[in-house]
Amino acid sequence: MQNDIFNIKKHHIQAAEETYKELSRKIGKRKFIIAIAGEVSSGKSTLAYLLGRILKMNGISTKILDLSDFYKIPPLERRAYREKHGIDSVGVEEYDWDKIESIINSFKKGQIVKLPSVDLLTDKVDELITNFKEVQVLIISGLYASYCKNIDYKIFMELTYRETYEAQKYTGKEVMDSFRQKILEQEHEAVQKQKNDADCYIDFNTFLNSYHL
Amino acid sequence: MLEDVLLIANKHREAAAVIVEEILKNKKDKFIVAISGESGSGKSELTHVVAKEMRKHGIFAKPIHIDNFYNTLPLKRTEWRISNGIENVVGLSEYKWDEINRLIGDFKNGRKSSMPCVDLVTEQVDTLTTDFQNIEMLIIDGLYAINTEGVDLAVYIELTYRETKKAQKDRGKEPQNEYRMRVLEQEHQQVLSIKHKADLFVNMDYKVVPAE
Numbered sequence: 001m002q003n004d005i006f007n008i009k010k011h012h013i014q015a016a017e018e019t020y021k022e023l024s025r026k027i028g029k030r031k032f033i034i035a036i037a038g039e040v041s042s043g044k045s046t047l048a049y050l051l052g053r054i055l056k057m058n059g060i061s062t063k064i065l066d067l068s069d070f071y072k073i074p075p076l077e078r079r080a081y082r083e084k085h086g087i088d089s090v091g092v093e094e095y096d097w098d099k100i101e102s103i104i105n106s107f108k109k110g111q112i113v114k115l116p117s118v119d120l121l122t123d124k125v126d127e128l129i130t131n132f133k134e135v136q137v138l139i140i141s142g143l144y145a146s147y148c149k150n151i152d153y154k155i156f157m158e159l160t161y162r163e164t165y166e167a168q169k170y171t172g173k174e175v176m177d178s179f180r181q182k183i184l185e186q187e188h189e190a191v192q193k194q195k196n197d198a199d200c201y202i203d204f205n206t207f208l209n210s211y212h213l
Numbered sequence: 214m215l216e217d218v219l220l221i222a223n224k225h226r227e228a229a230a231v232i233v234e235e236i237l238k239n240k241k242d243k244f245i246v247a248i249s250g251e252s253g254s255g256k257s258e259l260t261h262v263v264a265k266e267m268r269k270h271g272i273f274a275k276p277i278h279i280d281n282f283y284n285t286l287p288l289k290r291t292e293w294r295i296s297n298g299i300e301n302v303v304g305l306s307e308y309k310w311d312e313i314n315r316l317i318g319d320f321k322n323g324r325k326s327s328m329p330c331v332d333l334v335t336e337q338v339d340t341l342t343t344d345f346q347n348i349e350m351l352i353i354d355g356l357y358a359i360n361t362e363g364v365d366l367a368v369y370i371e372l373t374y375r376e377t378k379k380a381q382k383d384r385g386k387e388p389q390n391e392y393r394m395r396v397l398e399q400e401h402q403q404v405l406s407i408k409h410k411a412d413l414f415v416n417m418d419y420k421v422v423p424a425e
Contacts, residue, residue, distance in 0.1 A: 002341075003261060003276065006218055049216055052334040063335050064216060117215075117341065121264040122273050122348060128215075128330065129340040 001066040002119040002126070006046045015043075015202050016050035020058075022200065023051075023153060027060065031108050033138045035145035037194045038157030040184060043204070047157065048141040055137055063135045065103070067142025069116045070096045075123040083179065090186045092144050104140075104150055107132045143187055146194040156198035214257075214278040215332040215339065221258045224419040229262035231421035235413060236263075236350075236366060237270065243321050244350045246274075247358040249411070250370030251404060252397055253377030259370070259415070260354040267350060275348045277316065279355025281329045282309045287336040291392065299392070303399040305357050305407075313353075317363050320345045356400055359410045368421075369411035373401055376417070 023034070034051070036044045048064045055062040071094055073081045082089055099116075106113040110133045117128040132138075146154045195201070236246060246263065250256045257278065264274040284307055285293045294302055312328070319326035323346045330341035359367035374397040378389075414422050 002215065003264075005221065005261070008218065049218070049334070052216065056334055056336070061335055063332070119275065119343070121261070121268070122275050124273075124343065124348075126344075127342040129342075130332070130335075131337065131339075134337070135335060 001045070001069055002117055003121045004045060004066075006049055008046055008050065011204055012043055012046045012050055015204075016047055016054055019047070019051055019155065019200060019202075020054045023055075024058070026153060027137065029136075031110075031136060031138075032152050033104065033107070033140065033148070033150060034153045034155065035148055035151040036139065036141040036155045036157065037143065037145040037147075037191065037198070038155075038202075039159035039191055040143065040187060042157040042159035043202075044141040044145075044157055047155070047202070048139045052137075052139055060137055061135050062137040062139060063107075063130065063132065065115070065138060065140045067095060067100065067140060067145055069118050069125070070100050070142075072096050074125050075118060082183065087182050087186055090183050091190045092147060095142075095144065097147070100140075101149055104138070104148060107135065107138045108150070110135075143191050144194065146197055153200070154194075154198045155200045155202060156195050158201070158203035214281055215330060216334045217257060217278075219258050219261055221262060225255055225258040225262050228415050228419055228421050229259055229266055232259070232263055232366075232368060232413065233266045233270075235421075236267070239366065241365070242349065243323075244366070245317065245320070245353065245361070245364050246350065246366045246368065247353040247361055247364040248368045248370065249356060249359040249404065249407070250372065250415070251356060251374045251377070251401060253374060254370040254372040254415075255377075255419075256354045256356075256358070256370060259368075260352045264350075264352055272349050273347060274350035274352050275320075275343065275345070276352045276354055277328070279308060279313065279353060279358050279361075281331050281338070282313050283307055284309055286338060287331060294396065295392065299395045299399055303396050304403040305360060308357065310360075314362055317351070317361060320348065320351050321363070323348075356404055357407060360407045364410075366413065367411045368413045368415065369408055370415040371417055372415075372419075374398075375401075 036048050038044050045066060052062040052064050103113055103115060112131045115128045115130060117126045119126055140148055248256045248260055260276045264276050267274040316326055316328055325342060325344045327340055327342045330339045332339055353361050359369060411424050414424060416422055
């Protein structure tokens with residue numbers, strides 16, 4: 001993902017620090033994969049970024065993978081595709097899971113890979129070549145990140161889609177209308193199914209600095 | 214540049230609006246804007262907002278960050294600069310200008326192009342391949358961006374590192390130490406040598422004014 005804007009707040013930093021404390025006991029010297037799943041605009045990529053930075057400061061090389069780069073239908077065609085195929089086309093099946101799995105495998109083996117990389121300013125899918133040789137931790141963030149195989153630690157981030165409406169208006173990522181709202185409801189339902197599976201649950205709603213590990 | 218943090222404020226939006234107006238006035242195919250300014254002056258923020266505004270006018274603009282084109286790798290740069298002497302090596306010659314100019318050529322011809330792309334979390338240099346077909350505009354962002362050949366609109370932000378020190382600290386992207394200060398001072402001296410290439414200035418109050 002290129003040209004994403006993070007809106008870093010104190011509670012994100014606190015959550016990242018708490019999560020790191022928990023993780024530092026688990027990671028060790030092996031290749032380790034963290035998934036950050038959760039609601040739209042709940043702060044997944046912000047947490048991924050902050051966690052990545054803390055890991056780096058502690059000498060653990062970390063690469064962030066954003067699952068929004070792995071949609072089968074590119075950004076500029078997605079809306080039309082969804083409208084044509086109906087609301088049931090929205091969800092987990094929209095992602096290229098085979099490609100995601102092959103990249104996770106390449107990470108495990110420390111190989112050089114080609115990744116898709118969406119530029120949010122041009123909405124085009126570029127290609128990124130990266131070398132996993134020196135990378136010890138992979139952070140995968142995305143709505144359905146827990147569905148990836150071989151995850152060592154699963155984080156789930158809470159947010160209701162109504163608040164998302166506000167959050168999205170703010171970041172201006174997508175045009176909001178009734179179809180978009182339906183999409184969010186559909187995604188919300190599928191996202192919530194991952195909740196019980198999480199090792200760490202972050203909820204900024206209940207009250208500002210609350211998270212349960 | 215991957216995993217960069219931007220802090221977009223109203224002053225960036227206001228300055229961007231004026232710059233966009235200027236772009237639209239002089240608009241031609243395959244337009245190149247360059248935004249120069251010292252560390253912390255808001256180049257990347259301005260670049261982002263300008264690109265976003267252009268989309269509203271139906272124009273796809275791709276930002277290119279010059280810091281992806283350093284000769285030295287991020288993890289080796291500090292050591293390299295110190296061993297060669299900051300005052301001797303920090304400057305225009307630290308960048309791969311031939312690669313930047315090749316990229317400009319690919320853009321002008323609407324070709325596919327590969328370029329270095331620094332990931333600020335891994336501090337590794339990835340390779341990014343993008344297709345310039347249907348990309349109508351390039352916004353080059355970086356300290357010496359307006360030094361690039363073939364720029365149609367050169368913008369220079371006059372805020373120096375001295376004014377932005379506090380913002381830098383808040384952002385926490387780079388450590389604030391004696392080495393960093395010497396680099397910033399040297400960069401400040403170096404960038405003055407290309408200031409005359411600017412068409413527009415963003416002044417100390419972040420107002421956009423034309424060059425005399």
